[in-house]
Amino acid sequence: MDDYQYKHRGRFAQTFIYLGKLFRMFLFQNDWKVLPMAAIIAGLVCFTVGANNFKTMEGTIMGTFALACICVWNGFFNSIQVICRERAILKREHRAGLHISAYIASHMIYQCVLCLLQVVISVFVCLFMKMSLPEQSLVTPWPLVDFGITMFLVTYAADMLALLVSALSRTTTTAMTVMPFLLIVQLLFSGGYFSVPEDAMFITNLTATKWGQTALCAQGDYNSLPMVSVWNSALKMSNLEVEGEKPLLETFRYIEENQLRDELLMKSGELNQKQEYNFDSEIVLTCWRWLVFWIVVYVALAIILLEFIDKDKR
Amino acid sequence: MISLFINDGVFNFQDVIGIIRYILVTIGYFFIFKKCGVRKIFAFVPVAREYNIALCADKEKEGRTYSVLNAIGYVITILMRIFGAYNKVVLFLSIPMLGILVANYIYMIKIYLGLCKIFNRRKLWLLGFGFFEALTVFIWGVSKSFVPSKIYEDHRKKDAAKTLGHDIEAIDEGLTVNITDRTVIDFFKKKTLLKDIHMTIPKGHMVLLLGGSGAGKTTYLNAVTGYEKANANIKLDQMDIYKEYSKMKYNIGFVPQQDLVRGNDTVLNTITDSALMRLPVEASVMERENRIARMLDQFGLESVKHNLVEKLSGGQRKRLSIAMEFISNPDLFILDEPDSGLDGVVARNLFVSLRDIADSGKIVVVITHTPDRVIDLFDDVIVLAKDANRTGRLAWYGPVKEAYEFFGKNSMEEILLTINQKDEGGEGRADEFVEKYADRIKEKVG
Secondary structure, three states: OOHHHHHOOOOHHHEEEEEHHHHHHHHHHHHHHHHHHHHHHHHHHHHOOOOOOOOHHHHHHHHHHHHHHHHHHHHHHHOOOHHHHHHHHHHHHHHHHOHHHHHHHHHHHHHHHHHHHHHHHHHHHHHHHHOOOOOOOOOOOOHHHHHHHHHHHHHHHHHHHHHHHHHHHOHHHHHHHHHHHHHHHHHHHOOOOOOHHHHHHHHOOOOHHHHHHHHHHHHHHHEEEHOHHHHHHHHHHOOOEOOOOOOHHHHHHHHOOOOOOHHHHHHHHHHHOOHHHOHHHHHHHHHHHHHHHHHHHHHHHHHHHHHOHHHOOO | OOOOOOOOOOHHHHHHHHHHHHHHHHHHHHHHHHHOOOHHHHHOOOOOOHHHHHHHOOOOHHHHHHHHHHHHHHHHHHHHHHHHOOOHHHHHHHHHHHHHHHHHHHHHHHHHHHHHHHHHOOHHHHHHHHHHHHHHHHHHOOOOOOOOOOOOOOHHHHHOOOOOOOOOOOOEEEEEEEEEEEEEEEOEEEEEEEEEEEEEEEOOOOOEEEEOOOHHHHHHHHHHHHHOOOOEEEEOOEEEEEOOOHHHHHHHEEEOOOOOOOOOOOOHHHHHHHHHHHOOOOOOHHHHHHHHHHHHHOOHHHHHOOEEEOOOOOHHHHHHHHHHHHHHOOOOOEOOOOOOOOOHHHHHHHHHHHHHHHHHHHHHHHOOOOHOOOOOOOOOEEEEEEOOOOOOOEEEEEHHHHHOOOHHOOOOHHHHHOOHHHOOOOOHHHHHHHHHHHHHHHHHHH
């Protein structure tokens, strides 16, 4: 009967046992493949939308949206299958004394490292591809660190959402079926790139892309950038003839000759500023808080759901 | 099904059609339920009637999804009525509603297809159910020419074998099992999975757990180990497993049927992690290392300890799975089909090592579907059988040789055939032996 007086390892110790297991899996189970994948995706995004990112308003909206999307993509792929693929094993281990909170905590730490590495790789690729990045800092003294923190939080929030889906799904097939739906929600309801009806705007708060894009736009001082779309559209009509003359062409010539173009583009931007993208540290911090809030919610839900794993039918 | 709309409190033509349609379906269902032996009253209960029509069609599983879909559909319909003035809300709700309707229609077809089969009617009737559901259901219900070939059987209502009715005394050294019953609520229905199981297993015994499919073997093991608690009193050496489960679970080893081990880790790391998880914190590093080395040696894994688990053979993987549980040196050791997928020689060797474990003073309980090739290694056999109510009952617990005499058979497989239900190819004598065994125990314990 003395046997029952012994203590067994608690949550803290179990977390590190599983962390060791996860890092071994990183090597043995080819989890490392997500790192080169992050580099390739970042490279593709820089190649397609990197030229005007943080240079013009339109380019910034497109570029920051694309950056938020690669973060969400990376996060989703990191952990969408990690729990459901070993659900039966987890059930057995839970039966033998594993604490679900320790299991999730080990995943949180492991995924945190993975997300950090992916962000470092992505930022490095952005620099290598000569994509302009925010030049002024808002929260920390280093603009690149501010930018990296936003990228990390978006990736990690998406990662934890995928972890929740993985905890909810009984099979990898289910998880992989749910993932595209979540991805579409993240893209469509970001609220920055695609316009969402006013009544449905509250849904945008659910998406990591919204908070990521908003923070990145604020960090990139979106409201101080020129707007070029009006100019480009007008330029296409420069040869328009009115009573045998081309008044628009004359105007454009005048603007160019007097070097007024940049002033005009800046004026155009000034008239299209968005308050939510102000160069303000409070905006960035609010975005970060929201992302952290969702991370906590996803993790808490994942733990609660997995506590019921013993109820899984055979 | 989900189509009873009444707009703005005023009945328009569409509403009247909807109401007539609903009444026709209700009448039709009422008579179909009567013909099929399902409770007629459910024809009037939304959601429940969708489940019960599936019972008539012998599509119980589909019926669950169908009724849940209907329930969600009704909720969305009500919400649409409440927020009818807000176009955007209605529009937003119509997105899931559309999905529900499509899924609902698919399940409806599946169920009516089953109904056609049960009523021996051509599949062409599906067109009737699909396009004129209310009228078709009504005709099938009221017309006497539509007769089902199979009546729904509610096994819960049958008379089952009598019970022992009281607990037996706990033993000082060993396992005492007194299960009154183990019930679950399954889709609003109470199901008794196990009932009236009483026994004492002394230490050092290796026990075979025998029973047909669905007889409750795994439920019994889960109840005994405290993993899924039953209305029971389970004691290991006078210690109540249910009350002390959090402490005692480390003294109970359970090896599942499948090899639930991560393939992409080495044998040594896997077993080391098990040791860290299962051994007490007080165990020194030396003790732990010794225990790991002993397990590797005892289960023949020393030569492959640096290999990845996925590279092991079926037998090696099974032995690893056992070693992971046995590392904590549990007093009660339970194995669910440890020989599945193993050939005769490998399986025999595995059972010999289990016999060694039992001989070291442990209780070993094993489920196997090929008992006769290793029956000489067992001390006792537990025979679980499904009674007339489809509840798992104890038909025998005792020495192997006495079991042969009790059932009048020469092998475990023959015993299994005797107790299995007739629709499973057996002799359907489970209730007879359950009663006979209960009488025998009553004589013994008084």
